[in-house]
Amino acid sequence: MTGTDLAPLADLLAGPVVPAARGLLGCTLAANQVTVRIAEVEAYAGTAGDPASHAHRGRTPRNAVMFGPAGHAYVYFTYGMHWCVNVVTGPDGEASAVLLRAGEVVDGLDVARARRPAVRRDVDLARGPARLCATLGIDRAAYGVDLLGDGPVRLRPAPVPVPNAAVSAGPRVGVTGAHDVPWRFWLTGDPTVSAYRRHVPRSRR
DNA sequence: GCGACGATTTCG
DNA sequence: GAAATCGTCGCT
Numbered sequence: 001m002t003g004t005d006l007a008p009l010a011d012l013l014a015g016p017v018v019p020a021a022r023g024l025l026g027c028t029l030a031a032n033q034v035t036v037r038i039a040e041v042e043a044y045a046g047t048a049g050d051p052a053s054h055a056h057r058g059r060t061p062r063n064a065v066m067f068g069p070a071g072h073a074y075v076y077f078t079y080g081m082h083w084c085v086n087v088v089t090g091p092d093g094e095a096s097a098v099l100l101r102a103g104e105v106v107d108g109l110d111v112a113r114a115r116r117p118a119v120r121r122d123v124d125l126a127r128g129p130a131r132l133c134a135t136l137g138i139d140r141a142a143y144g145v146d147l148l149g150d151g152p153v154r155l156r157p158a159p160v161p162v163p164n165a166a167v168s169a170g171p172r173v174g175v176t177g178a179h180d181v182p183w184r185f186w187l188t189g190d191p192t193v194s195a196y197r198r199h200v201p202r203s204r205r
Numbered sequence: 206g207c208g209a210c211g212a213t214t215t216c217g
Numbered sequence: 218g219a220a221a222t223c224g225t226c227g228c229t
Contacts, residue, residue, distance in 0.1 A: 176212090
């Protein structure tokens with residue numbers, strides 16, 4: 001037998017979103033000759049009571065893939081210029097997902113640097129959800145792809161298991177509501193974790 | 206059809 | 218602190 005056993009990760013993603021989010025820490029995501037070790041994530045529930053979720057108001061053309069089976073990529077465009085990527089979780093028909101917020105470039109560092117010439121420190125290459133996508137070259141073309149398959153974007157289990165004690169939790173970044181829900185998880189002390197910023201409504205800017 | 210705003214980043 | 222910049226979605 002050769003290759004990595006993806007079944008445990010597939011099972012984890014098919015279950016409840018919070019354990020899935022924590023389990024994604026330490027996993028690797030590879031695309032366009034760059035590989036990132038995931039260091040920060042956020043969990044988003046489906047239509048059931050999570051006002052911060054893109055699926056909160058039901059199914060739309062944009063969030064349709066969130067309602068499909070786990071392990072696929074939900075990629076969205078925001079602020080007129082940025083892409084962000086989620087891993088769809090839960091059973092088919094339930095729209096939960098995990099936003100990949102930050103990571104460490106562990107392979108293809110030269111390609112990553114060339115792709116993002118303005119970034120000075122390597123730890124900033126994938127420090128933030130839009131930066132992570134930019135460094136990996138992820139855009140609309142990755143919408144809906146099976147991340148556990150052999151496609152353009154590939155998610156793989158953590159080479160080294162992440163102990164529970166190495167994980168911190170806190171409120172999600174940039175969301176309009178639900179500031180009391182600690183559904184952001186990160187590897188404690190990891191330098192690639194993004195800075196926390198409270199959301200500021202445009203009407204008050 | 207219109208318009209407000211966003212799971213952000215970058216610069217001043 | 219504020220601009221950049223446009224797809225999405227609800228319709229004060």
